[in-house]
Amino acid sequence: MTGRPMGSLTELLGGRYRLLRDLGRGSFGQTYLAEDTNRFNELCVLKEFLPQVKDPAFLLKAKQLFEREAGVLAQLNHPQIPRFRELLRVQMPEGGRLFLVQDYVEGPTFQDLLETRLRSGNTFSEAEVIQLLMQILPVLDYLHGVGVIHRDIAPDNLILRNADGLPVLIDFGGVKRVATLVQQQIGPPVNPTRLGKEGYAPEEQMELGQVTPSADLYALAVTALVLLTGEAPQNLYDAHHQTWHWQERVTLNPRFEAVLRQMLATRPGDRYSSAAAVMEVLQTPQPYSTPSPSPTLAVAPGRGYDATILPVAGGPPVRKKRGPTHGCWSALLGLLLLLGAVGLVWWVAGRWDPTGGSLTPNADNSAGNSSQENAAFSSAEQARKAALQQRRENLGVEGSILVGITDQIFYDRYPQMQGQALSDRAEDADLRAQWDGIAGEVLDILERDLSAAARASLGQYSGGDLDRWTQSLLERNVGRAALVDLSRAKFADLFPNWAGGEVLEQPIGQIWYGLADDRFRALQSGDRLEEIRFAEGTYRQSVRDRLEPGSGRVYLLNLREGQFMRLNLQAPAGATRLSLYLPSPTAEQPYLLTAAPETSWSGQLTQSGYYEIVVVSAGSNAFDYALDVAVDNVSASPTPPPEEEEN
Numbered sequence: 001m002t003g004r005p006m007g008s009l010t011e012l013l014g015g016r017y018r019l020l021r022d023l024g025r026g027s028f029g030q031t032y033l034a035e036d037t038n039r040f041n042e043l044c045v046l047k048e049f050l051p052q053v054k055d056p057a058f059l060l061k062a063k064q065l066f067e068r069e070a071g072v073l074a075q076l077n078h079p080q081i082p083r084f085r086e087l088l089r090v091q092m093p094e095g096g097r098l099f100l101v102q103d104y105v106e107g108p109t110f111q112d113l114l115e116t117r118l119r120s121g122n123t124f125s126e127a128e129v130i131q132l133l134m135q136i137l138p139v140l141d142y143l144h145g146v147g148v149i150h151r152d153i154a155p156d157n158l159i160l161r162n163a164d165g166l167p168v169l170i171d172f173g174g175v176k177r178v179a180t181l182v183q184q185q186i187g188p189p190v191n192p193t194r195l196g197k198e199g200y201a202p203e204e205q206m207e208l209g210q211v212t213p214s215a216d217l218y219a220l221a222v223t224a225l226v227l228l229t230g231e232a233p234q235n236l237y238d239a240h241h242q243t244w245h246w247q248e249r250v251t252l253n254p255r256f257e258a259v260l261r262q263m264l265a266t267r268p269g270d271r272y273s274s275a276a277a278v279m280e281v282l283q284t285p286q287p288y289s290t291p292s293p294s295p296t297l298a299v300a301p302g303r304g305y306d307a308t309i310l311p312v313a314g315g316p317p318v319r320k321k322r323g324p325t326h327g328c329w330s331a332l333l334g335l336l337l338l339l340g341a342v343g344l345v346w347w348v349a350g351r352w353d354p355t356g357g358s359l360t361p362n363a364d365n366s367a368g369n370s371s372q373e374n375a376a377f378s379s380a381e382q383a384r385k386a387a388l389q390q391r392r393e394n395l396g397v398e399g400s401i402l403v404g405i406t407d408q409i410f411y412d413r414y415p416q417m418q419g420q421a422l423s424d425r426a427e428d429a430d431l432r433a434q435w436d437g438i439a440g441e442v443l444d445i446l447e448r449d450l451s452a453a454a455r456a457s458l459g460q461y462s463g464g465d466l467d468r469w470t471q472s473l474l475e476r477n478v479g480r481a482a483l484v485d486l487s488r489a490k491f492a493d494l495f496p497n498w499a500g501g502e503v504l505e506q507p508i509g510q511i512w513y514g515l516a517d518d519r520f521r522a523l524q525s526g527d528r529l530e531e532i533r534f535a536e537g538t539y540r541q542s543v544r545d546r547l548e549p550g551s552g553r554v555y556l557l558n559l560r561e562g563q564f565m566r567l568n569l570q571a572p573a574g575a576t577r578l579s580l581y582l583p584s585p586t587a588e589q590p591y592l593l594t595a596a597p598e599t600s601w602s603g604q605l606t607q608s609g610y611y612e613i614v615v616v617s618a619g620s621n622a623f624d625y626a627l628d629v630a631v632d633n634v635s636a637s638p639t640p641p642p643e644e645e646e647n
Contacts, residue, residue, distance in 0.1 A: 012037065013099065014088050017046060033104065036085075043104035044085060048097060063098055070100055073172065076148065080139045080168050105168045111156035114227055124227040126252055132158075133224060134282060136167050140220070140275040144213040148172075151211055153219035154200045155226055199233025203242075204268060210597070214271040217278060221263035228252070242266050256282075273502050377424065384436055391443055396452070401459045404507030406439045412497055413438070445494055445511065451521075454514035461513030463504070469520040477556055477610035478523055481581050485595060486528065486552045487516035489577070489616035493550030523554060531556040532613075532629055540630040547576075547623060552616030557629065561608045564632045569599040569615065571625035577618045583609025 012018055016038050023031040029050040035041040049066045066087075073084040085101040108116075110132075117123055124132075136158065143150060150157075150172055157171045202218040204210040222233050229236065229249040236246040244264055247257070259281055265271045272278045377385070392402055411418055414434070422428045422435065446455055470480040491512050492499035503509040522528040532541050532555050545553060559565065569578055578599060580592040584607055593601055597618075605611070615627060 013046070013090050013097075017044070017088070017099075017101070019046070043106070045082070045102045045104050046088070047100045047102070049100070066098060066100075073100070073102075075146065076143070078139055078142050080136070080166055081143075082168065082170055105159045105161055105170060107159045107162040107168070109156045110158045110160065110167070110223070110227060111154070113160060114155055114230065118230050123230040123250075126228065126256060129224045129227055130256060130282065132167055132227070133220065134279065136169065136220065137275045137279045137282075139169050140213070140216050141279070144216070144275060149211050149213060150216050150219075151201070151205070152197060153216055153223055154197045155223055158223070199237065202268070203266070208596070210268075212268050213274060214268045217263045217271055217275065218265075221260050224260060225250075277502070378429075381429070381432065381436075384433075388436060388439055388443070391440075395443065395447055396456050397443070397446060398459055401507070401510060402439060402442060405442050405511065406435060408506060408508050409438050409442070410435050446514075449490070449494060450511070450514045451518050453521075454517045457517065458510045458514055461510055461517070465513060466516065469516065473520065473523055476524065476529065477612075478529065478554060479581055479612060481579065481591070481594070482554045482612050482614045483516060483520060483523065485577070485579055485614045485616055486519040486523075486554070487512060488595075489552050489618070490515045490519070490550035493617070493620075528552065529554050529556070531558070534631065539632055540628070542626055542628045544624065544626045547615070547617040547625060549617055549620050549622065552614060555613040555615070555627065555629075557611045557613070557631070559605055559608065559611055559631060561605055563605045564603070565605055565611075566602040566628075566630045567600060567613065568628040569625060570628070571599065571615075572619065572623050575617065575619040575621075575623050576625065577616050579612070579614040579616075581612040581614070583607050583611060 013034070016036060017034040018037055018041075020033045020035060020043075023033050023045065029048040032046045032048070034044055034046050036044050049063070070084070070087045074087075076084065082105055083103040085103065088099040088101050090097040090099065114123065140150070150169060152171060153169070157169065159168045159170055160166075161168050197219075198206070200219045200222045202215050204212075205215045225231075225236055225244075225246050226233060229246055231246075231249060236249070237244055244261075252260070259278065263271055263278065272281075389399075392399065414431070417431070422431055446458075450458075466480070466483075469483060473479070473483060488499070491503075494511070494515075495508065498508060503512055519528065530543065530553065532543060534541055543555065547553070557565075567578075567580065569576060574597060576599065577595045577597065578601075579594050579596065580601055581594075582589065582591060585591060589606065592603070595616075613627070613629075615625065617623075
């Protein structure tokens with residue numbers, strides 16, 4: 001055991017906490033079990049922060065980072081997360097000590113439970129694992145909803161609480177991240193991406209340090225497989241081929257197997273968009289829809305991308321529907337509205353046009369009593385609805401389209417209203433005003449961010465349009481991935497809550513398609529497309545431009561196999577996402593970069609043809625940038641010219 005001896009911590013810390021025993025060393029310091037003498041000797045956990053630095057200035061920086069992370073933990077409030085008590089600072093003869101104090105959760109970890117079962121030749125059953133998922137997914141949904149990602153889900157970080165038999169999520173990787181940040185900023189070099197347990201964390205987290213909510217879902221699925229099979233993750237995963245082969249060790253219901261497969265997808269965008277989405281599938285009474293095996297190239301939408309797979313804006317591929325495309329979305333929405341399955345079922349499926357206040361006849365109402373129903377609204381509300389209706393009609397947007405999108409946003413903001421319809425009663429007046437306000441916001445977006453041509457096609461877009469745009473852009477040496485990158489960037493700027501979700505089949509997905517339509521036209525016209533050419537005898541070129549929030553540009557370079565290329569993007573930190581796509585993606589090398597926060601890349605080219613560089617904005621402010629590209633002209637050697645080496 002490393003760290004300071006227990007002997008130096010025998011007295012009450014902070015005049016309050018009595019240390020009982022050492023619980024071991026974590027990734028950022030020593031952990032102790034203690035009694036809180038100010039709270040009837042309640043058990044608690046003290047985690048001491050022990051950065052391996054001695055310089056006072058460095059130590060101060062370390063403490064600032066630790067305190068900032070502690071501030072995040074202090075805001076968490078969920079019964080299945082240990083409560084953060086305080087950040088304790090203690091002055092001792094050997095110097096200041098810093099502790100994070102949390103509630104103690106009594107009970108075995110799921111790793112302990114698994115090892116006990118393995119000794120008798122047993123593992124967890126499918127029913128038990130599904131129950132665990134249904135009990136822990138709401139915790140992840142809460143965490144992700146407040147912007148916190150656990151980063152380190154594994155059986156030894158899940159405790160089966162003795163008091164109520166519920167799983168409790170412990171040992172947040174956010175605090176571990178502080179240790180890494182400290183080492184990066186003030187200590188000796190370390191690998192900054194090793195956040196999470198080997199085998200449990202997805203590759204983008206372990207190798208690139210990229211952490212999203214889907215990384216927690218991936219780790220939870222690995223945890224499920226470990227509990228089901230009793231095998232370590234490394235025994236279930238073929239890293240060379242990036243495939244899981246757990247099916248030979250355990251037989252599961254195809255419905256549950258399909259859920260695990262999607263949670264374990266290699267690309268973050270191919271996984272479920274949220275913990276709530278997984279819960280919804282697990283809870284559905286209908287059979288789970290088992291996804292067809294995705295083609296290998298589905299990991300990198302671009303040239304050669306299978307035409308039957310549609311990349312969702314930041315979400316998993318969606319299988320394209322066959323048959324008629326134009327008008328099918330509107331027909332589906334109309335049917336869902338008729339069945340009362342979409343949104344508030346507002347006045348389209350009830351009695352009123354939500355954007356106009358006019359009566360829509362149905363079995364319970366006729367046009368003859370519209371004035372009586374309208375009288376339920378104040379004159380101000382009637383005027384507001386009339387203005388919305390007039391504005392919608394001026395923009396050429398169908399009422400059902402506006403209703404579907406507005407309902408989706410309304411439910412996101414007011415989840416407590418899910419499944420409820422608003423009435424014309426006075427007590428719903430405030431909610432009706434909120435709904436009308438959201439409808440106005442949607443109309444703002446449709447008017448400001450979509451062309452008239454795109455607005456006219458809302459409700460008729462489908463995957464066939466994306467296929468058609470892709471085929472047309474190939475003539476300009478632009479692949480599907482570039483179009484998706486540009487569309488995704490703008491959609492994420494407008495609708496950050498859905499930036500990583502499955503949206504193409506939802507009402508709001510029609511706006512995604514409209515944005516993609518406009519960006520397709522821009523690429524086709526050359527407005528967002530530029531080919532970088534090198535003058536005879538030169539190998540370096542620099543381009544400069546300005547990006548507004550949600551915008552992007554595509555650059556083409558016609559290069560040869562064997563050449564050595566270097567990219568350097570000069571832009572504000574974290575403000576861009578950079579992609580570098582191959583002329584012909586392969587299963588072994590689908591892309592060189594894709595929507596990455598990196599600002600540089602270098603390497604020897606493995607193909608000849610047009611390479612695509614896509615730069616998109618990921619920030620909320622406009623900024624200037626410079627893209628420097630250097631390519632040697634000696635195709636037989638990857639060695640850069642001498643001048644480039646000197647730089």
